[in-house]
Amino acid sequence: MARINDSYLKLKAGYLFPEIGRRVGEFTKANPDAQVIRLGIGDVTQPLAPAVLKAFHDAIDDLASTDRFAGYGPEQGYGWLSELIIEKSYKPLGVELKTSEMFISDGSKCDCANILDIFAMDNVVAIGDPVYPVYNDTNVMVGRTGEADDKGHYQGIVYMPFTEANNFVPELPQEKVDLIYLCFPNNPTGTVATKDELKKWVDYAIANDAIILFDAAYEAFITTPGIPHSIYEIEGAKQCAIEFRSFSKTAGFTGVRCGLVVVPEELMGTTADGETYSLNKLWNRRTSTKFNGASYPVQRAAAAVYSDEGWAQVKATIDYYMDNARIIREGLQSAGISCYGGVDSPYIWLKTPEGLSSWDFFDKLLQECHVVGTPGSGFGPAGEGFFRLSAFGDKENVTEAVKRIKEKWGK
DSSP: OOOOOGGGGGGGGHHHHHHHHHHHHHHHHHHOOOOOOSSSSSSSSSSHHHHHHHHHHHHHTTTOTTTOOOOOOOOTHHHHHHHHIIIIIIIITTTTOGGGGGGEEEEEHHHHGGGGSOOOOTTOOEEEOOOOOHHHHHHHHHTOOOOOOTTTEEEEEEHHHOOTTTTTOOOOOSSSEEEEEESSOOOOTOOOOOOOHHHHHHHHHTTTTTTEEEEEETGGOOSSSSOOOGGGTTTGGGGGGEEESSTTSSSSSSTTTOOEEEOOOOEEEOOOTSSSSEHHHHHHHHHHOOOOSOOHHHHHHHHHSSSSSHHHHHHHHHHHHHHHHHHHHHHHHHTTTTEEEEESEEEEEEEEEGGHHHHHHHHHHHIIOEEEEGGGGOOOOGTEEEEEEEESOOHHHHHHHHHHHHHHHOO
């Protein structure tokens, strides 16, 4: 009989969002007339921009023509899309990139997991707490960790607390680490890091020959001037950082699937013999072997995001969600509930009222307000006592959800 990967058995619970779905399913089955408003999972609700849809349709029509048909494309993505992203999204930040440094993918969730393929198992990994569960769980799955302790922290991972005391920007590790996951604007806390704060991490990585895995999936939601949209705005970052971006929330591609990874050519790792080797070459080899590229219609749709018409439409949707974030944030604050985020991010991170645990607040919010959110403890032990609400909803539903919460907990 084939042996399984026993590392999967170390995972203490099901993935966070399926557990939420299970509880909501049980509630709705028992309460079929309840009007449940879902502000939990960060899935978008507004349709694709018209310019994006047109490009999508046109690309599908291309597949019906022998003259314009597209079969296998480059595994790394079409050059015309990489060039456009560099020109429209990176150059305005003062960041110069080569198309050979950009890899178009089917989403950053996969990329944040798959990047582990090119790193040795004995690397010491540092992740946040609370954290996007993919970072933690994929390191467990590949066998990098020991068992979890009573708090849910796994042996072999260095955890960096995101707390009110450090303004949700963690302190540098006291020990040497090799791989560092950073996410700003942060999921789940919705908070951001300044250039000075990120510079400390870049300096640490360079001094310790570490690699920063920088998740910038929510950079398009930044509204505060001076907050960096890319790790490469920080001097020296090309020597120590890989960046992930996503079209999922920026352009509503959660069901379309497109993202990108940037691996600078000067970024190096070390072989077992102590020699340096290009991480760009390794990722290119991995991509060429294990991936056939995002589909042609999806990449044409992604390119339309950066047209003048497309970006205006996409930006209007982002503004719509950020107005939802304002409604949630201001509503919670008026009810006397402490919260963070919702200014440069579509997520609001609130302190649970009445000293409730994260899951107890989840159940109470569902049962008494018929509103779904995400328990902070699902993102890690340091998230206990907090709760995440998402602004990815219809404004009418968001307004109604806030009204219900205020009626229950308003002071």
